Amino acid sequence: MMKAMLSQPMAGKSEEEIRATREKAIKALEKRNYEIVNTLFTDEWYSSDKMKECGVVQIPLCFLAKSLENMSLCHAVYFCKGWEQARGCRIEHDAAVAYGLTIFYEE
Secondary structure (H helix, E strand, O other): OEEEEEEOOOOOOOHHHHHHHHHHHHHHHHHOOEEEOOOOOOOHHHOHHHHHHOOOOOHHHHHHHHHHHHHOOOOEEEEOOOHHHOHHHHHHHHHHHHOOOEEEEOO
16 A cells, blocks of 8 residues: 655644644545554654653654654655745655655645
8 A cells, every 4th residue: 555644844833733734634645545653753762852862952853754764664645734934844745856756745
């Protein structure tokens, strides 16, 4: 099965907004028969306290690195509205283009 991930801006959004956008994007990808690769890192290791304890200095960069690692498992990336204003999403977009992944944009 083909796999895809989401690139979603989260800064300034409520958990409810993030969840609603994710659900909509996941449904759009599932309609295209894609399996979703998780890029919402919520386990304990990704808490700010745990990252700092492990020596992570640039927390947003750590999240981006993990997203790019997960992109290596994907055939496609779905970019949610507002991606152009989010630094991490722009970097993910550049990587997706450079490596020839199929790109979808939220309508």
